[in-house]
Structures are given as structure tokens and as C-alpha cells.
Amino acid sequence: MTGQLDWLRGGIALALAFLVAVWLAKPIGVSTQFVIADGMLWDLINPEVVVQDTESKSGYSSSNAYLAKSGGKYAAHVARPINYSFVFVLAMILGAFLSRITRGPKPEAADKIAPAAWRQRFGSGPTKRYAVAFLGGFLVLYGARLAGGCTSGHMMSGMMQTSLSGYLFAVGAFAAGIPAAILLYGRDRA
16 A cells, blocks of 8 residues: 555655745756756866856856846856755755665666566667657757746746646646657557
């Protein structure tokens, strides 16, 4: 019975985490931190990408239009990345790692590479699985930046704040995700 209620406990924990985050700091959203991480790498290669600018609102500017927008807000985050959102992303990674090493029975070796449903449909080789996972992640991140946010920002935080765009995003995500799952795994598994 315990395993059957894992989704409920996880959902309640997630809802509480979002509620506490909004109450104490701000709504959760992490896709911008990928842009900041990219900017940090770019700035390491070319230190002139982000420069101090006393005339901008943030005190920083960039030759990159995206980093320079909103008065250099993102340029400032590239120059000084230790902030709530960046620490939150690092905490997500740490939390996932801690969950992995402390949580119940370990998956079988084959399940570490791909779930059983994937192996039955596409085989057990990891190359195709990793390529599809990378492509899917890339498309989700690209779409998130195109939309100006991510699933956690639009759907989870947005719906919690009763934002119409959050509800529209959720409808769109499921309207795309359900047919994609059916195409990948067939009707009997989706």
C-alpha cells in the first residue's frame, strides 16, 4: 500500500515546497539559470561579454541583447551568480543526489539505463535512449526560453498563483505530452 501512495506524498511535498518558496522568497522557476550558466561560461571565454555599467539599472551590461535586457538584470546575475535562484538549482541537484542514495531499493542495472517500457519498444541500448532524452531536454528548454519561463515557473508556480497563462501552459503541455507518449509507446502503454 505504501508504494501506491508515493505519488500522493510526493505531490503534497511538492505543493508545500512551492508554497513555502512563494511565501518566503519568490515563485519557483529555474530555466533562466541555464541562461545564466551559459553566460558564465561565455564570460570565462570572453570577459568582455558582461561589463560593469554605472548607467544601467543593475550596474552591469552585456554585448548580448538577452543578457542586457531589463537594465542588465541577467548580466548582473552572470557577474554575481550566487543568488536565490542559482542556489535553488544547486539545491535541486543535491536533493536529487541525496534522494537517489537514501531511497529504498536500488533499481536493476537495466532500469538505470532505460525503463522497461522503453526497452520493450526500442531495445536496451543506451545510445538511442540518451539521444532522445537529450533532444527532449533541449526542446523543452528551448521552448521554455521562447515562452519566457519553464514548466515550474509557468505551470506549477503560475497555477498556484491562479495565473491564466499558467493554466493555458498546463493545457498545452498535456495536449502535446499525451499524443507524444502515445506515439512513442503506443496506446496500451501511454
